[in-house]
Amino acid sequence: MDDQEKVFKYLVSVEKLAEEILADRHEIIILDKRRNQNREALRELTKPLSNKCWLTVGPILIKHDKEVAKKLLEDDQKQLNIDINKLRSDLKVKVNNLRDLEMQPTVPGMMLVPMSQKETLAMSNSGLI
Template identity: 40%
Template sequence: MEEVSTEALMNVVVDVEKLGDEIIADRYSIIDMDRIRNKNREALSAIRKPSELMKKEEHVWMNIGDLFIRTSKDQLGAILDEDQKYLDNEINKLRDNLKPKVAKMNTALGKPEVKGFDLQRLSKEEMDAVRQAMG
C-alpha cells in the first residue's frame, strides 16, 4: 500500500476545509441576499398597489441603514428595481460558482462525481420557447 505523508494529508484536509468554508459562506450570502430581495419585492408591491392611505401620498419614506429619506414613489420604484436586478445577478453568480466548488470538494474527498449536478437552468427565452411549444 502506498504511504501518504502527513504533510500531504494535512494539505488535502486544509484544502477541503477551505472549500467547505467558502461553500458555507456563499450559501449564507445567498440566503441574506434573498431576504433583502424579498423585502424589496414587498416594498415594490406596496408602492405599486397602494392602500387607501398611500393613494393620497406622492412621496414616501425610505430607510437606508440609519437614514430616512423622503422620495417620490416613482424614484423609489426605480431604485428598488435596480437593486432587485443587482441582487438577482449576484445570487446567480454565487449559485453558478457554488457548483464547481462542491464538485472540487467532492473530488478532493475522493467521492464520485454527482451526475446531473452541473445542469444549467433554462434562460427566460428558453422557458418562453418551451411554453410556446407546449401550447
C-alpha cells in the same frame, strides 16, 4: 514530504473549500432575504396612499417620490438577482471541486443549464420536441 504533511495539507484544502461553500450559502440566504424585503417594499408602493414615501439609506430616512423609490428598488432587485445567480453558479463548481478532493463522483445533473431560445427553436423545427 512525509505522510503527515500530505494529510495535513489535504485536510486544510478540504476544510478551506468547505468553509467557502458554507460562506457562499450563507451569503445567498442573506441576499435572498434582502430580495424578499425589496419585493415586499415594491408591493407596498403599488398601494395608492400618497405620492411620497420614506426610504432608509443606511441610518438615514429620506422622503422621496414613489416613482423614484420604485426605480431604485427595481434596480436593486436586478442586482440582487445577478449576485444570487453568480453565487449559485460558483457554488456548483466549488461543490464539484470538493467532491473531487473527497474522491467522490460528481452529483449527476448538477451542472445542467437550460436550453437557449435558439436551441429550443432548432429542436422544435427538427421535430424532436
